[in-house]
Amino acid sequence: MSKRVPSGYEKRKKKKEEQEKILKLPKINSFFSSAVPYEEGIINSNITQPNTKPTALNDTTLNIIESFKTEPQHSSSKVVPNVEPSLTLNDTTSDKLDTIETFTPEPAPSSSKDLDLTCRYPSDRGKFSDEVLDAQTKRLIMSFGPCKPDINFPRNDSNRKFSIEYYFMNTKSGFKIPRPWLCYSIILDMVYCETCWLFADRLNKSYHSNWVDGVNDWQHLAQKISKHESSTQHIEAGQVRSLWNKNKIIDEQLERQISEEADFWRNVLERIIKIILFLTTGNTALRGKEGKFGDCNKFAEGNFLRTVRLISDYDPVLNKLISNDKDCVKYLSHTIVNELIEILSSEIVKKNCDEIRTSQYFSLIMDSTQDLTKVDQLSIIIRYVKVNYEENKFEIKESFIGFYDLKHHTAKDYEQLIRKIIIKLNLDITKCRGQGYDGASVMSGKHNGVQTRVKYIVPSATFVHCSSHNLNLVISDAAKSHQKIINFFDTVQAIFNFFSSSGPRWALLAFNSDISNKIRAKVLKKVCPTRWEARHDAVFALKTRFVDVLKVLTQIILTSSKTNEKNLAMGLKKQIENREFVLILCLWEPILRALQGISKPLQNVNITLDQASNMLRNAVQTTQKLRNSFEDVSKNANELCLKWGISTSFLNKRNIFAKKHYDELDGDYRLNVTEENFKVPTYNVADSFGFLTPTTLLKLNDSDIIKYSYDFVLKYENDITSDFARQLIALKTVIINSEIKAIKDLAQFIISNGFPSSFPDILSACIIFMCIPVTVASAERSFSKLKLIKNYLRNTCNQDRLSSLAVLNIEREQTINIAIDKIINDFANAKSRRKNFLI
Known part of the structure; x- marks a missing residue:
């Protein structure tokens, strides 16, 4: 059944009744008094009325708005009827004030709580309803910026699609002027005006919702965009947005107070984070016997609170925090500290994983040991090559991922744990090209060891028994x-x-x-x-x-x-x-x-x-x-x-002869210790890459190069193309007069001389070779940090905190360039906080 549309008579009758209601309302100047500077709700009496005629903003309106010094009143239930003699407002001014939206500090609705702040485009129009949003949600949307994705836009039935060229306006002189208001919703497959969506006056008779709801008709889109950005509705919405951005809205004092409070707590959190980094990078214990700040004698407090007190003597921000006894929220409890430690370590691991994903390949290094509480701790290191083509250099890195407690010790359990960690880090296990473990049978077993199980998933993941262990x-x-x-x-x-x-x-x-x-x-x-x-x-x-x-x-x-x-x-x-x-x-x-x-x-x-x-x-x-x-x-x-004065001759002892059986030969026997005892599996792995060594490559003829390259391509068929042999033959003529001797030097030669695109397969082979681990020394060094962190005084440290502290200490070079503002934002967005950290 179709929706009933009211007749023209009914519309005129309804309009007349609404106008009569408006005429019965008191004038705006009746709400002003010389005794009270401003009361909350003065202008809301006119703004909340429907069908009010909005007019454009002029200089008179702006001067009136700037003259209002608003202060939040807690007892504004009564309206003061007195009128200040020196201030007079006419009806025209009252009507013009209706065009400005007042943003009252209301608690965030459910829509702002449901915001997915972790997605790539959190301000997408499709994530919100068509209703007018509250001030807090608007502030969040504007803080994330306009939704302007650069993707392969879908085509409609007419084979037309949106283009990023519409984000800009091309002038006649050839300049590109950006359109900050124009946004594209991936969810709705529509373009919309963010300015009109957030700030357009929906009570205006000339209000049109097409650019608020979205436009998906791509035919003549340029003309539609040009027509909208010159419309009165868009210009008025832009004026309101400009006032918002310049803090010239009616409740600017409240906004400034919120901003100052958020800035203060961000400064507090910044100092807390730096104190945590200072203590954790030096393996210093944070907590003492205290529970919360001020619960016990300050001389019994831990290093963290003692450091806070010390800095507060010289820092006004921390001094204000500590001296304010009325506010019980100080963000100095061990729960907050542990949460910040976890966020910091997660950010460092995430940064390292981003580098691993940008590199071509990586290798796994693992080793385990028992901590002080007899819990088996598995240390995981990822080895990769970070190539910087802009600076023509590369770096071999081994990044610590964390400690993981082992409850079971079979090869299957190790494999499942590796899979779980790789998925959690959002890495591709098919890019694994090397494994480095010690000689334990569960790790290096040829039939059912961890290295065999990983090879079953990735056949090209070469296993190397740790050379130092060997x-x-x-x-x-x-x-x-x-x-x-x-x-x-x-x-x-x-x-x-x-x-x-x-x-x-x-x-x-x-x-x-x-x-x-x-x-x-x-x-x-x-x-x-x-x-x-x-x-x-x-x-x-x-x-x-x-x-x-x-x-x-x-x-x-x-x-x-x-x-x-x-x-x-x-x-x-x-x-x-x-x-x-x-x-x-x-x-x-x-x-x-x-x-x-x-x-x-x-x-x-x-x-x-x-x-x-x-x-x-x-x-x-x-x-x-x-x-x-x-x-x-x-x-x-x-x-x-x-x-x-020791005698330089041996003492004479009676010779001891073993019984000789009839089938034995005479002669001395010595231990069967041969040269093979000094050789390790490293030889075999290195020999498979031996033809890449520049000194060896120059000695090979073309037929030998083709043979070696064919075997190599079969092993790394997913990484090396059939053009590998041709590249090797061509490389011989390039390096014939060079002095490079090692494969590592060959990779540097290719990168520094601008040959990565000329010899891509050779560079990939060199990177694979450098990715393969030689020892598990990095994992062994992490055990030294484990003993320093989880000692007999700190043996109640839980697993997550232990791993996070180890990451902050082992990867302490990464903490120098960590983005403190991002950490604060992550902390604020993790869950609801009692204080506001978002400016």
Whole structure:
């Protein structure tokens, strides 16, 4: 059934009744009084009446508006009938005031609460109803700016569509003038006038709603736009909007008060955020025994509140906050602090993930450990290459994502956790080109390990066993290869335990040396099987202080009154006071020193697989040279023996022969320790990229290049095109006179010389190679921060707070350029706040 339309007589009758009601209303000047400067609701009596004739604003109206100094009144229920003698308003002025919309500070309606502030275009017209919006929602819409998407606009049935060219007006002289009022709604597929939508007078007889509701007829759209922007309705709405923007609206004092209050609380929050960053980047605990500000003695407060009090002595903003006892809202509670910590860490992770998404590929680095409360913490690092084509450089980065507690430890659980984290970070797992784990079977298993499960999803995600872990395993296995070597390291550890367990003995060793002032810092070290450099530090310290150790042991034997201490000293002295121990000491020190030289570079973030392979090969060659130079080692051992008067000959012992079976051959047997024990899977991965090394590429002929490139394209078919071989052949002529030797240098050569578009596949191959991790040292370093953050005094720290604090500390370089204003806006928009932070 169609809607009933009133007849002309009914319309005229209704209009006459409304005019009679208007005539019965009192004049506006009856509401003014000399005793009261202004009462809320003075102008609303005329504005709220329907069918009032609006007129254009003139100078008289503006002067009257500016003369009003509005102040919010809390007792405005009564209207004062007195009239101020010096102020007279005629009917014309009263009618003109009707054209200005008064914006009363009302609480936000449900529409403003339902605003989706996280979307890309939050001010889209399609998200709101056709009714006039309240002041708070208008303020939010204007703060986000006009909705002007630059997308592939859809076509209508007539094959016409909207274009971004309509956002501008082209003058005859060729200038482009923007149209800030013109907006496009993606939801409605319509263009509309934001100015008329927000500020047009809907009571005006000449009001038209087509540019408020939206226009989607693209035929002759330019003429329609030109006609609307020159219309009276649009110009009047623009005047009201201009008054709004210039704070010349009737309630400007209230608006200014709201703005000043928001500015004050933003300044408070800015200082709180900077204090949090100052404390968290230095691994300093924030809380003490306090609950809320002022709940306990200020001397029992934590570092955060103490820092706030300290700065308040010199900062007027914090001083005003603390000294105001009437306002119980101070935003200094631990709940607010934890919320800000989470927002800050989320912003840093989001920024890093944005860089990861813009880069071509990334790799996963993971390792786990137990914290102080026996919870298994998984550290996740993402390695990627950040290329800056404007500055012609790139950077290999390893970004910390966070700690995640492990409740189950199967490969399937690890895989599900990885999937969940990748989805949460909005990353594409198909872009993963490398995996770096330790040697645990659950991680590196060939059949059902984590690396195999990830390869099932992404076949090109190459797994690399951590080179530093591998090197440490080689050293550990070598240290257990013979009983004499096992006894040697046990003796080194026993000497450390003997001196470190007693303060007087430790002090006696520290100062019982003729050159103690020079070597006092070189103290005995502990032999730790899991620390990569602990064995070298322990052996080197004992070799340096060998004579001092024997002196102190002798002194303890002669002067100590404790039988147990004497016996321990005699036993240790007997074990080290022979040439065999000294020879092993002089043999292991240069071996461990050579491996120590590559342990540090392997932990560098910028190291690549080819560099790691070369270092490991050099380590193998160094050990082979030491094996062939046994005479030099023996000479050094004899010199050390003579310093204490130890015999330089071995003690004669009875030979022990093992029973020989009938099928065994005569001859000596040695341990099956070969060169392969020093090799790691890094070799195999590096060899697959070996043809990309400039020195190798120049030696290959075209047929070999085609063969290597064919195998490479098969492995990385989603990344490298069939044009790869041609690019390699062409690259040979470009780098023939260059001095680059490594793949990393080749990538820099291509970028700095402007060749990325000429050799895109080669650059992609170089980036993939640099993405593949060499070690998990970054994950190991994160465990050091874990122990500092979650120590025995802070062991109740929950998982989210632990991870957020670790992100702020490990990625502290990112906190320097963090956008404080964005953090404050995110904090304000997260949920309803008792104070206003939006200006």
